[in-house]
Amino acid sequence: MFKRIMVPVDLTHADRLQKALDVAGDLAAHYGAKLIYVGVSASTPSSIAHTPEEYGEKLAVFAKAKALAAGVEAESVPVITHDPAVDLDPALVKAVLDTDADLVVMASHIPGIADHFWPSNGGTVASRAKVSVMVVR
Numbered sequence: 001m002f003k004r005i006m007v008p009v010d011l012t013h014a015d016r017l018q019k020a021l022d023v024a025g026d027l028a029a030h031y032g033a034k035l036i037y038v039g040v041s042a043s044t045p046s047s048i049a050h051t052p053e054e055y056g057e058k059l060a061v062f063a064k065a066k067a068l069a070a071g072v073e074a075e076s077v078p079v080i081t082h083d084p085a086v087d088l089d090p091a092l093v094k095a096v097l098d099t100d101a102d103l104v105v106m107a108s109h110i111p112g113i114a115d116h117f118w119p120s121n122g123g124t125v126a127s128r129a130k131v132s133v134m135v136v137r
Helices: 011-016 018-031 052-070 084-099 121-128
Strands: 004-009 034-042 074-081 103-107 132-136
Touching (some): 004 084, 018 034, 018 052, 018 103, 018 132, 034 052, 034 084, 052 074, 084 103, 084 121
Parallel strands (some): 004 034, 004 103, 034 074, 103 132
């Protein structure tokens, strides 16, 4: 059913993504699908990486470890933008097309008052992507 499952990851908060990562790994193993871990970062230095190349390397290490744990094939796709806080949703929607994903599995957050004014990333991706999106809380 699914061949390529895109999993957006924020390496800064990787510890909060475990449930979504487990769901993505289980689905990939069940369907024999490939996982595509997509991370969005700025070209400027951050707490995760000093350069886009270093960010790409760290994302690749993360993807390899998660794929090994799930027993599936995976790849990593770093997306570099000027301002990830502003560009995150459009970058993820574009990544769905660029990676030829047929499912997106992403972590959610606990809704708060701000969600009445600004849509969540998962909600925005789900409403704009042309593929199924599973938001895991």
